[in-house]
Amino acid sequence: MTDFAKFDADGHVFERDTEIFEHLEAPFCYYPELAASGLFPRSDNWNRQARNIFDGRAKRVARSDSDGTRFVEPQRWIDFLDEGDLEGAVLYPTAGLAMGKVKEPEWAVPLARAYNNWLKARFLDSSPRLKGVAVLPMQEPDEAAKELRRAVGELGMVAAVIPAVGLRRYLGDTKYDPVYQTAQELDVPLAIHGGAAEGMGLDAFDKPLKARTLSHPFAQLIQLTDMMYSGLFDRFPALRISFMEAGIGWLVFLLDRMVRSTDLGWMPEAPLLKRSPREHLTSGRIFFHCEMDEKVLPYAVGVIGDDAMLYASDFPHQPPGDCIAEQRDFVERADLADESKAKILGANARRLYNLAA
Numbered sequence: 001m002t003d004f005a006k007f008d009a010d011g012h013v014f015e016r017d018t019e020i021f022e023h024l025e026a027p028f029c030y031y032p033e034l035a036a037s038g039l040f041p042r043s044d045n046w047n048r049q050a051r052n053i054f055d056g057r058a059k060r061v062a063r064s065d066s067d068g069t070r071f072v073e074p075q076r077w078i079d080f081l082d083e084g085d086l087e088g089a090v091l092y093p094t095a096g097l098a099m100g101k102v103k104e105p106e107w108a109v110p111l112a113r114a115y116n117n118w119l120k121a122r123f124l125d126s127s128p129r130l131k132g133v134a135v136l137p138m139q140e141p142d143e144a145a146k147e148l149r150r151a152v153g154e155l156g157m158v159a160a161v162i163p164a165v166g167l168r169r170y171l172g173d174t175k176y177d178p179v180y181q182t183a184q185e186l187d188v189p190l191a192i193h194g195g196a197a198e199g200m201g202l203d204a205f206d207k208p209l210k211a212r213t214l215s216h217p218f219a220q221l222i223q224l225t226d227m228m229y230s231g232l233f234d235r236f237p238a239l240r241i242s243f244m245e246a247g248i249g250w251l252v253f254l255l256d257r258m259v260r261s262t263d264l265g266w267m268p269e270a271p272l273l274k275r276s277p278r279e280h281l282t283s284g285r286i287f288f289h290c291e292m293d294e295k296v297l298p299y300a301v302g303v304i305g306d307d308a309m310l311y312a313s314d315f316p317h318q319p320p321g322d323c324i325a326e327q328r329d330f331v332e333r334a335d336l337a338d339e340s341k342a343k344i345l346g347a348n349a350r351r352l353y354n355l356a357a
Contacts, residue, residue: 004331004342008089009349010193010244010289010312011077013123014070015040015095015115023114023121028107039111041101041166043195072316074126080315081129084324087346088129089313090353091119092161092244096135097195100166108137112147120155131353133191134160138167138176145178152186158353159242161191164219165199171223172230180236189240189287189352194219217250224254231272233280242287242352244312248300251288255281255303284308287352290344292330306340310348 021035028034081089093099096115102108116134124132134151136144151157160183162171169175171192183190194216202211202218220243227233227241243251258277267273280286282305290297290309301309311330313323331341349355 005346006086007346007349008086008313009310010092011089011315012092012094012317014072016071020114020118023117025110028110040095041098043098074123077130078127080320083320084327088131090131090133091123092133092193093135097193099135100163105139108139109143112137116151116155132157136160138162141176141178145182148182152188159189159191161193164192164194164223170226172226172232180239184236184239187354189242191242191244192223193244194246216246220246221250221254228277229270229273234272234274240285240352244289247294248288248290249294249296252296252300252303292326298335301340306343309344311345
């Protein structure tokens with residue numbers, strides 16, 4: 001294998017509500033039933049563990065051997081980095097991806113603060129190789145901007161994640177401009193990440209497989225379309241944005257659709273869009289996760305360029321052996337130049353998150 005410097009742009013943690021509860025501020029810290037009922041909303045209405053059991057995919061353990069969670073300790077993350085020869089990883093939430101579904105703004109604000117404090121204490125303080133992504137209470141943009149400033153300045157977070165699903169307004173809305181302005185000022189990226197496999201016409205599916213296949217790219221399609229035509233990338237010309245965990249194929253499709261729509265004379269409906277969608281998407285400040293085995297990847301590199309693509313392990317959502325095998329197979333691909341592989345595997349992530357080499 002060619003020796004590439006690798007950095008994981010999107011790994012995950014599994015939250016423990018009882019631990020996050022310890023970081024809640026008054027008055028919420030006086031009500032332990034909050035943790036018992038679940039701090040974050042469910043990402044969707046599927047009981048995935050029950051399905052795993054009756055589909056025969058679940059691993060049976062004795063009650064005494066499990067605390068009822070899939071929690072991965074920080075040391076297991078360090079071990080994975082060593083096994084995969086990764087310099088570091090940026091950690092995203094799991095349950096926290098449903099932050100956009102929190103209905104009560106007055107709960108979203110303290111919950112975001114508690115999660116961010118927990119992530120720093122539980123993971124980031126254990127190793128400088130683990131970098132943190134803050135969750136934000138986008139229900140209250142002014143409070144979200146304050147939390148972003150605190151998370152970066154006091155907790156050392158390198159980015160913040162914005163939910164692709166659940167918020168009542170799409171992400172191009174000027175309501176969220178305080179967050180975008182703060183991120184641009186702080187020179188930190190904002191990541192759009194899928195999570196909830198419901199809504200968007202997916203609720204009538206009878207199996208989660210069907211919803212999961214479409215949920216992430218559908219959410220990204222909707223949000224990027226709104227952000228582009230709302231003029232977000234023109235309003236904040238130095239803002240870095242990433243779209244995580246949906247692959248790259250949807251972007252090629254969307255760019256063609258955008259070009260066709262603008263060529264057909266629909267631009268008057270987007271008066272705040274000053275540059276073409278192609279110019280924005282090839283500007284070097286909008287990033288996209290790509291799957292290591294995507295057949296369309298060489299074509300996407302030719303259309304968008306190789307400065308925009310990111311490697312993400314998705315560990316521990318994916319078994320470590322599978323993650324390492326994907327890296328190996330990617331390095332051995334004959335349809336990509338080594339220069340592109342080096343950017344995708346590590347250099348682009350360092351540029352996105354403004355991390356020193």
